[in-house]
Amino acid sequence: MAVLTYRDALNQALREEMQRDDRVFLMGEEVAEYNGAYKVSRGLLDEFGPRRVVDTPIAELGFAGIGVGAAMVGLRPVIEMMTWNFALLAIDQIVNSAAKMRYMSGGQVGVPIVFRGPGGAALQLAAQHSQAFESWYAHIPGLKVVAPATPADAKGLLKSAIRDEDPVVFVEGEMLYNLKGEVPEDGDLLVPIGRADVKRAGGDLTLVCHSKSVAVALKAAEQLAADGVQAEVLDLRSIRPLDQAALLASVAKTHRCVVVEEGWAFAGVGAQVVDTIQREIFDELDAPVLRVTQADVPMPYNKHLEKAAKADPAKVVAAARRVLYLE
Amino acid sequence: MTATVSRGRKLDAETAGRLRGFLRQMMLIRHFEERVGEAYSLGLIGGFCHLYIGQEAVAIGTIPALRDDDYVISAYREHGHALARGVPPRSVMAELFGKATGSSHGKGGSMHIFDAGRHFLGGHGIVGSHIALAAGHAFASKYRGQDSITLCFFGEAAVNIGAFHETLNMAGLWKLPVVFVCENNFYGMGTALHRASAVENLHQRAASYGMPGEAVDGQDVVAVREAMDRAAARARADGTPTLLEIRTYRYVGHSMSDAVHGTYRTKEEVEEHKRRDPIRLLAELLKERGGLEETEVDEMEAAVKAEVQDAWDFAESSPDPDPSALFTDVYAPEA
Numbered sequence: 322m323a324v325l326t327y328r329d330a331l332n333q334a335l336r337e338e339m340q341r342d343d344r345v346f347l348m349g350e351e352v353a354e355y356n357g358a359y360k361v362s363r364g365l366l367d368e369f370g371p372r373r374v375v376d377t378p379i380a381e382l383g384f385a386g387i388g389v390g391a392a393m394v395g396l397r398p399v400i401e402m403m404t405w406n407f408a409l410l411a412i413d414q415i416v417n418s419a420a421k422m423r424y425m426s427g428g429q430v431g432v433p434i435v436f437r438g439p440g441g442a443a444l445q446l447a448a449q450h451s452q453a454f455e456s457w458y459a460h461i462p463g464l465k466v467v468a469p470a471t472p473a474d475a476k477g478l479l480k481s482a483i484r485d486e487d488p489v490v491f492v493e494g495e496m497l498y499n500l501k502g503e504v505p506e507d508g509d510l511l512v513p514i515g516r517a518d519v520k521r522a523g524g525d526l527t528l529v530c531h532s533k534s535v536a537v538a539l540k541a542a543e544q545l546a547a548d549g550v551q552a553e554v555l556d557l558r559s560i561r562p563l564d565q566a567a568l569l570a571s572v573a574k575t576h577r578c579v580v581v582e583e584g585w586a587f588a589g590v591g592a593q594v595v596d597t598i599q600r601e602i603f604d605e606l607d608a609p610v611l612r613v614t615q616a617d618v619p620m621p622y623n624k625h626l627e628k629a630a631k632a633d634p635a636k637v638v639a640a641a642r643r644v645l646y647l648e
Numbered sequence: 649m650t651a652t653v654s655r656g657r658k659l660d661a662e663t664a665g666r667l668r669g670f671l672r673q674m675m676l677i678r679h680f681e682e683r684v685g686e687a688y689s690l691g692l693i694g695g696f697c698h699l700y701i702g703q704e705a706v707a708i709g710t711i712p713a714l715r716d717d718d719y720v721i722s723a724y725r726e727h728g729h730a731l732a733r734g735v736p737p738r739s740v741m742a743e744l745f746g747k748a749t750g751s752s753h754g755k756g757g758s759m760h761i762f763d764a765g766r767h768f769l770g771g772h773g774i775v776g777s778h779i780a781l782a783a784g785h786a787f788a789s790k791y792r793g794q795d796s797i798t799l800c801f802f803g804e805a806a807v808n809i810g811a812f813h814e815t816l817n818m819a820g821l822w823k824l825p826v827v828f829v830c831e832n833n834f835y836g837m838g839t840a841l842h843r844a845s846a847v848e849n850l851h852q853r854a855a856s857y858g859m860p861g862e863a864v865d866g867q868d869v870v871a872v873r874e875a876m877d878r879a880a881a882r883a884r885a886d887g888t889p890t891l892l893e894i895r896t897y898r899y900v901g902h903s904m905s906d907a908v909h910g911t912y913r914t915k916e917e918v919e920e921h922k923r924r925d926p927i928r929l930l931a932e933l934l935k936e937r938g939g940l941e942e943t944e945v946d947e948m949e950a951a952v953k954a955e956v957q958d959a960w961d962f963a964e965s966s967p968d969p970d971p972s973a974l975f976t977d978v979y980a981p982e983a
Contacts (some may be wrong), residue, residue: 346791372791378821383780383814390784393769394719396791413811417774418781426762427753428977430769462978486980 322505328498330472331361334479335399337508339369342397345483348375348384349401349438358403359439359498385411385436389418389488392434397483402438405454405492411436412457419488420463435482439495440468441533441583442620445627451620453584455531458490459561459593465514466560468492470535472502474558477512485514494533517564519571523551526577526641529568529594531557534581534632541581541637552641560590565597572598576607577644581632586614608644613637657937664938670712670869671934671945674704674927676952677728680737683956684727684744688904692964693744696773697758700728702899705926706801706831707732709872709894713880714799719785721769721778722801724759725831725898729801730771735763737959747966754969755977775836776802776809779828783815786824790887797825797883804893805836807850816891820857823887827879830893831866837902838912851893859889866896867926870933897921 325333339345351358353366353376366374377384381402388398402408408415419432442451459466465487469475475493482489494500520535521542528538535556542552555571557564572578578598580591591612598610616630642648659667681699688697700707703725711720711732722729730740735751743750744758752762752771760771769785772778782800789796806812807830819826830850834841842848854861860882864875872894879890899922901907909915934940 378814378817380814380818382811383783383818386777386780386811386815387784387787387818390721390781390786391788391791392784393781394785394788396788413774413777414780417777418772422770423980424977425752425756425760426764426770426977427751427755429752429762429764431980465979486983 322503324501325472325504326498327472327475327494327500327502328359328361330476330504331479331493332363332365333504334476334483335362335365336368338480338483339365339373341508344395344397345399346373346375346396347399347401348377348388350377350379350403352376352401357401361498362401381407381410382414385414386418388434389414389422389432392432393422393430397433399435399437399483402436404438404450404495405440406450406452408436408438408454415458415464415488415490416461420461423487424463431486432488433486435479435489435491437479437491438493439498440492441495442627442631443495445622445624446620447622448619453582453615455492455560456584456589459590464488464490464561466490466492467514467558468532468560469558470494470497470520470532470556472500473504474512474518476504477510478514478558481511481514484511489514492532496533512558515559515562515564517567518556518558519553520556521552521554523553524575525551526579526644527553527555527571527575528579528581528637528641529555529557529591530581531560531590532583534583537632537634537637538581540634541641544634544638545641550641550645563593563597565601568594568597569602573602573605576605578610579613579637579640579644580610581613581637583615583632585617586612587617589614608646611640611644613640659938664934667870667930667934667938668940670708671927671930672948672952673708673732674869674930675948676737676955677704677707677731678927679952680731680956680959681727683960684741685900685904687744687960693758694746695757696724697744697904698725698902699898699900700725702921703831703833703866703896704728705869705872705930706829706866706894706896709869710799710827710829710876713873713876715796717767717794717796719767719769719782719796719798721782721785721798722771723775723778723803723806724771724773725803726761726771726801727758730761730763730768733763733766733768735761735766735768737955738962739763741959741963742966745963745966746968747963748969748973749962749966753973755973776806776811778802779806780811780815782826782828783819783824786819786826787822789825795884797827797880799827799829801829801831803836804830804832804834804841804850805839805844806830807853808844816857816859816889819889820859824889825883825887826889827876827883828889828891830891832893832895833898835902835912838906840912849893851891854891857891859891861891861893864892864894866894867924867929869926869930
């Protein structure tokens with residue numbers, strides 16, 4: 322296995338899928354000559370040319386719709402959103418066009434498309450550039466939503482998303498692009514959509530997380546281990562479809578659970594996780610499920626306020642100790 | 649067909665034959681929509697329903713100019729476009745009745761008529777949104793090196809929404825082979841064009857996107873066809889898109905819940921426009937210069953009435969979708 326950054330793992334997935342299938346093309350702002358705002362598409366213009374790596378004007382609604390229209394007639398577009406904050410301009414095409422086309426055409430017209438780009442907060446980018454929107458898209462039947470936390474998952478899930486017959490919202494971690502990890506070199510190695518992954522095994526409680534919050538949960542698990550508490554870290558990887566079996570198996574084993582996510586609490590991903598647990602395995606729970614999320618405010622600019630707003634390992638440890646009745 | 653029609657001579661046999669076909673198709677759409685209105689008031693059709701009565705020459709002047717491998721996409725006043733593309737009246741009517749035999753198996757309804765086999769790609773309900781999809785179909789044609797083109801219909805109210813501007817800019821920039829047909833019926837719901845657009849000659853907007861624009865008399869099917877032939881030829885030759893502003897008029901309300909006149913337009917205005925009825929204008933042309941007899945018109949009328957009655961009977965007697973259909977077609981079936 323090679324050690325790659327999350328950014329290069331995504332790049333490799335794009336390159337391999339474009340080599341494999343001429344129907345796959347990449348479109349978005351600055352993806353070609355600039356090599357991508359976050360350099361995910363570095364070198365792709367040189368290899369595949371402007372027919373398949375297409376720079377657009379700043380017009381998210383328009384180029385998202387062009388992608389959907391191309392997918393409706395058989396191409397496999399990968400539409401890069403410079404960040405998911407800007408995709409709000411395109412949400413009509415993602416929700417009203419991509420997600421519903423198959424259903425409202427009675428199964429005649431599918432939309433095999435990937436919308437991808439970084440989501441969540443970085444550092445001091447303030448309110449309009451620091452938002453996690455996974456739960457918005459996960460709300461919509463017809464969409465699949467994935468948010469990988471590691472380079473290997475990033476590569477394997479992006480390849481699966483490109484080969485999928487349905488629209489996939491692919492949320493990358495803005496702070497994860499430089500993260501390094503081992504990545505399989507096998508070009509056909511896919512990570513299936515809808516399958517969670519145990520990133521650390523443990524028997525005392527389950528920390529449910531995805532994307533950037535996986536690193537937060539793993540740090541918290543280390544700190545808990547120092548106190549003799551073994552936390553299991555379950556990375557959802559896919560928000561929709563949710564891997565209910567893996568979630569329930571872990572919590573049925575540990576009987577305690579904390580859900581960690583970057584987004585806001587209200588109607589967030591964790592709300593769905595908690596609903597699933599209490600509905601399916603209520604009797605297995607030894608404590609109420611708690612959640613660690615972003616504070617219920619727009620993201621502030623000041624770095625101290627920003628830190629206070631974000632989920633961090635200390636908050637996760639505190640929540641874990643509460644579900645363990647250690648305080 | 650242009651030269652022979654434009655002058656005052658007798659039409660040649662081929663042109664007269666083709667125009668007879670147009671007349672019949674326009675009569676079919678007119679009668680179909682009249683019966684849809686009737687079915688709606690009987691409660692056989694639900695939801696939103698937007699009729700095409702008065703605008704028939706736009707669909708018939710444009711769609712028959714296409715090849716089978718071209719694409720057609722429309723907004724929510726699309727029953728006539730679907731019929732013009734060859735979607736069977738039975739299939740469209742059954743969809744309006746919400747039946748399993750409908751074009752979208754009862755899951756789409758009036759605003760979402762699809763027939764993928766005929767490259768009729770909806771039926772879209774968000775104003776202007778599908779204009780971007782049209783450019784995507786054209787992008788795919790160009791990507792594959794094919795000379796198929798895309799015909800996109802929308803109302804004049806759609807030209808003020810961002811999707812129109814963003815899409816036409818990229819279509820002009822990348823030379824995407826789309827014929828953008830703005831059916832200007834002068835009212836977006838109840839808002840008159842002059843109250844909504846800073847520029848009333850909408851075809852002039854084409855200049856902002858580096859593409860040709862043309863205003864066309866939408867009640868004259870021959871004029872529409874001639875403009876369409878020019879636009880289609882440009883698109884097929886090198887991808888050049890065109891904005892056609894086709895000026896027409898709807899004789900009915902915006903939707904079934906909207907009165908024909910009273911709030912935002914007068915009875916006199918509606919009656920004035922009906923004097924230039926596209927079906928009557930074409931019938932007169934054919935009678936004067938194409939040898940059309942009144943008896944033939946009567947025969948056509950009887951034939952389209954029978955065809956629409958057959959569609960009604962088919963729709964009414966078709967089954968509702970199976971309850972299990974509720975959960976299918978959300979995602980692709982597992983491979």
